[in-house]
Amino acid sequence: MDNDESFNERLMSRRGWRSEFRAAWALSIKTWQIELSYPLSILWFILMPFLWLIPMVLAGSAVSSGANSASLADMTGISDWITYVAIGTALMGLIISTLWGTGMTLRREQNVGTLETLFTTPVGRTTFIWGNGLHNIQHGGLGVILQLGASILIFGVTINAWGIFPALAVVALLVIGMQGVVYAVASIVLVAKQGWMLVEFLGSTLVLLAPLSYPLAVLPPLLQMAAAGSPLSWGADAFRNSLVFGLAAPGLIQSMLMMLLLDAVYLLVGGIVYKTTHRWVRSRGALAQF
Amino acid sequence: MTKSAIEIKNLTKVFISTRRRAIIVPVERKRVEALKSVDLDIPRGRLYGLLGPNGAGKTTLIKILATLVLPTSGTANIMGYDVLGDSSYVRAIIGVCQGNERSIYWKLSARENLVFFGRLYRLTQSEAKERADELLGRMDLLEKADEKAENLSHGMRMKIVFARALIHDPPILLLDEPTQGLDPTFATDLRQYVRDKLKDKTILLTTHYMHEADMLCDRIALINEGEIKSLGTPHELKERVRDYDSLHITLRGAPHLEKIRAIDDVLAATVRERNGVHELVVTAHDGYDLTRRLLNMLHDQGIRVEQFEVKEPTLDDVFLQLTGRRIED
Amino acid sequence: MTVVETTGDEGDLSADHTEFKVRSLDWSISKLIALKNLRIALRYPANIIVWGIIPLLWIAPYLLMMTAIGGSAGNTYFSEISGFDDFIRFVVIGWFVYMYVDNSIWGIGNTFRWEQFSGTLEPLFLAPVPRISILLGGAFSDSVQTTISALVLLAFSCLLFGVTYSVTMILPVIIVLLLMLFALFGFGFMLAGLIIVFKDPSVLTELVDAVVFTVTPVNYPIEVLPKYAQVLSYLMPATLAIGIIRELTMTASFEPGSYLLGVLGLLSLLALFWAVGLAVFRYAEHWTKERGSMGGF
Structure with a gap:
């Protein structure tokens, strides 16, 4: 570092996906450091997955006298409704963490005044989004493990160990597709003062259209058709079927192919929306405003 | 490579703000010309000042150079890189210090802040740590390096903000009102630091403190209502009213x-x-x-x-x- | 500056000062704050309506799941444990009432946080008015907005799910709702106190919301909760209120004895929540002032 000029030039020469990944990793670690500096966050992190599952289990037990549901078995081939709901809710935790996490992080950077500073660094504009995504996957992923582990111990949920690998592949495809939605969420947060309403609407609609705690068969036909256009709908069934039936999960390949196709569309559309929005915000000079 | 470090040609920025009712319905449109055909060339290694009252267009100009705001028309190049087309190159060679203690993470320590931003500027972990300690040492902050920023004084936080702008040792520094709201002793220290230790950098400094501009700047651009009214050394400018x-x-x-x-x-x-x-x-x-x-x-x-x-x-x-x-x- | 210019009026100034009294609760300030908030809210009328529609997306997953699990036999089992014959009607009215609980947590508890975001917290804190009055003012305006949102939710739910309720007992329903609302104000004060101490409102608020939602019989009858959770549930004014309102609107029957008992219960909870809420808030205010971290968050 003796030669100042050459130090900056050396940094300039470090480009490409590896340097972007390093920046994304730094973003992810920084968010962990900040989250963990609030003691309540740790408690929330541990309790959160259960606090979503428990009301679901309670609501289910109000209409079913035992652990098995004949009606659910008819529609899905899975009779153990607690297993069905527990796996779906665990995945929902991951999705909500991915969707809200990025929006929340950008919003927090805006609120505390660091967003402009971040945008003066040479990190790629989209890296901020998937860098935060990286954190949310770690965060949400740990939540899934925690919730499924506890569901096995407390509610007697059973999981087919052979299904873990295909389930991970499904999650990977799902996370990629969700990045497209995350770009859209980030755009909303950058632009709209009252954007939370739209984010809430978007998130809740995606969750409603996905077979997380109920099969799509109970939805009205119009909504069933709309559900086919969401990677989350395909991903939720594929993830659950993998963990319940293992490698013999029905429709696994078809679901993964559909997810690949939808991922491409979502990423493309989300990416374009984000880039356009970011440009618009810069032309308005409104990055620091909220 | 071009001789000028910063070249600004015919730069104009117009903001249009729309007042809306019920979020959507536009009620009133207002057009504000924040910069009007600004031309400015800053040679390498020089410290130029932008002096003008609040709302003169100083921050808008800095933000355009920092790639945070898009110009309406005109061009701006930094070390030959266009702020529009080569924005990521521009960001890699500039250090931006906005006089705002909120531009660092208060929940992170001084060292954690600097290492994090160092990583964003592509320093390796060990380089970032080494550089952070070097800068903290220069700013007399080594003893407080592991203290969360929220527990430090305003002056100390501003030192971290300043060190953050230097983490990647940029050849160009954009200092936007860096001493605003600082206590006089620290403001003097900071000016001394800029004058003595950053001689090799090209610096654009905005301020509305005359003595600061007088003391630090090689040349000063007087800016008002988005226009540069005059440019010269402090001596030249004062000669005009001699x-x-x-x-x-x-x-x-x-x-x-x-x-x-x-x-x-x-x-x-x-x-x-x-x-x-x-x-x-x-x-x-x-x-x-x-x-x-x-x-x-x-x-x-x-x-x-x-x-x-x-x-x-x-x-x-x-x-x-x-x-x-x-x-x- | 003004002191120099108005030296001749010193008598008036000191008279003003002697008339200024420190109050622990100033209702006129609460009214002022409430009107200010409502004026701002009316600038965005779409919000109030949309916040009535979005909860439909939260209710639907519960109803769909209960339909999938229960199937045709679902209502039979449900009526065995709850005493009501239709779980959809049961759930919708539960959510209607829960909107107020949600408001006490997200609205009242976070009043100061929102003021801080809009940059108006400091001027508010500098004004010589009791902070609890500011909170109460926020609570009033939030409650008006919640009432509109909750009615929108109820209207849309009736349309979408085809459920109906009796309106013959509207007066007793309003009395119960008002009592619950005032009791929840106390709960909101308590949360506002916790938030200025813990400073991370999103996590604390989420946590409290999740626990309260779980123990409140919104989607399920209280009987499905474990015994200890039922005790906790009965400490929430919403549990009593939801129970009474379900009886009144779903069965259209009015039993004066049990109604009065419920009202007495709500009154006791109101007194308890206000006492605890005010004490917690005052202590929190003192705690943060002592440490100089009031504006920090």
């Missing part, structure tokens, strides 16, 4: 400004009220000749003169003569 006298008069009661401006020989006149005391500043070719007439007029208006001084011209007088406004307005 032939003028600046009369500073403290009054009890508000003078009739239009009548004063109507007096022959008066070039500019402003008045500012503080705690019931009015400070009148009048620029004229021959202050001594004007004095009698002016004092008579004030007497006729029933205004008591508390203090009277004929001063050497300052940058504020230059600004006043050029724009009819004072910098600290």
Whole structure:
């Protein structure tokens, strides 16, 4: 570092996906450091997955006298409704963490005044989004493990160990597709003062259209058709079927192919929306405003 | 490679703000020209100042150079890189310090902040740590390196903000009101640091403190309502009003400004009220000749003169003569 | 500055000062704050309506799941344990009432946080008015907005799910709702106190919301909760209120004895929540002032 000029030039020469990944990793670690500096966050992190599952289990037990549901078995081939709901809710935790996490992080950077500073660094504009995504996957992923582990111990949920690998592949495809939605969420947060309403609407609609705690068969036909256009709908069934039936999960390949196709569309559309929005915000000079 | 470090040509920025009802329905559109055809060339290794009152367009110019705001028209290059087309290259060679202690993470320590930003500028973990410690040492902050920023004083946080701008050792520094709101001792330290330790950098500094611009800048651009009114060394700028006298008069009661401006020989006149005391500043070719007439007029208006001084011209007088406004307005 | 200019009026000034009294609760300030908030809210009328529609997306997953699990036999089992014959009607009215609980947590508890975001917290804190009055003012305006949102939710739910309720007992329903609302104000004060101490409102608020939602019989009858959770549930004014309102609107029957008992219960909870809420808030205010971290968050 003796030669100042050459130090900056050396940094300039470090480009490409590896340097972007390093920046994304730094973003992810920084968010962990900040989250963990609030003691309540740790408690929330541990309790959160259960606090979503428990009301679901309670609501289910109000209409079913035992652990098995004949009606659910008819529609899905899975009779153990607690297993069905527990796996779906665990995945929902991951999705909500991915969707809200990025929006929340950008919003927090805006609120505390660091967003402009971040945008003066040479990190790629989209890296901020998937860098935060990286954190949310770690965060949400740990939540899934925690919730499924506890569901096995407390509610007697059973999981087919052979299904873990295909389930991970499904999650990977799902996370990629969700990045497209995350770009859209980030755009909303950058632009709209009252954007939370739209984010809430978007998130809740995606969750409603996905077979997380109920099969799509109970939805009205119009909504069933709309559900086919969401990677989350395909991903939720594929993830659950993998963990319940293992490698013999029905429709696994078809679901993964559909997810690949939808991922491409979502990423493309989300990416374009984000880039356009970011440009618009810069032309308005409104990055620091909220 | 180009000779100038920063080249700004014909840069214009227009903001259009729309007031809406119920989020959607537009009610009123307002057009504000924040920069009007600005031209500025800054050679390498020079420290240029942008001096002007609040709302003059200083921050907009800095934000365009920092790639945070898009210009409406015109071009700006930094070390030959276009702020529009090569924005990521531009960001890699500039260090931006906005005089805002909120631009670091208060929940992270001084060292964690610097290492994090270092990583974003592509330093490896070990380089970032080494560089962070080096800068913390230079800023006398090594003892507080592991303390969360929220537990540090305002001055210390500003030191971290300043160190963050230097983490990747950029050849170009954009300093936007870096000493605003700082206590005088620390502001002096910071100015000393900029003058002595950052000699090899090209710096664009915005400020509305005249003495700061006078002390630090090789050349100063006086900016008002989005236009650069004059550019020169502090000495050159003051030479332009060398032939003028600046009369500073403290009054009890508000003078009739239009009548004063109507007096022959008066070039500019402003008045500012503080705690019931009015400070009148009048620029004229021959202050001594004007004095009698002016004092008579004030007497006729029933205004008591508390203090009277004929001063050497300052940058504020230059600004006043050029724009009819004072910098600290 | 003004002191110098108004030296001749010193008598008036000191008279003003002697008339200024420190109050622990100033209702006129609460009214002022409430009107200010409502004026701002009316600038965005779409929000109030949309916040009535979005909860439909939260209710639907519960109803769909209960339909999938229960099937045709679902209502039979449900009526065995709850005493009501239709779980959709049961759930919708539960959510209607829960909107107020949600408001006490997200609205009242976070009043100061929102003021801080809009940059108006400092001027509010500098004004010589009791902070609890500011909170109460916020609570009033939030409650008006919640009432509109909750009615929108109820209307849309009736349309979408085809459920109906009896309106013959509207007066007793309003009395119960008002009592619950005032009791929840106390709960909101308590949360506002916790938030200025813990400073991370999103996590704390989420946590409290999740626990309260779980123990409140919104989607299920209280009987499905474990015994200890039922005790906790009965400490929430919403549990009593939801129970009474379900009886009144779903069965259209009015039993004066049990109604009065419920009202007495709500009154006791109101007194308890206000006492605890005010104490917690005052203590929190003192705690943060002592440490100089009031504006920090």
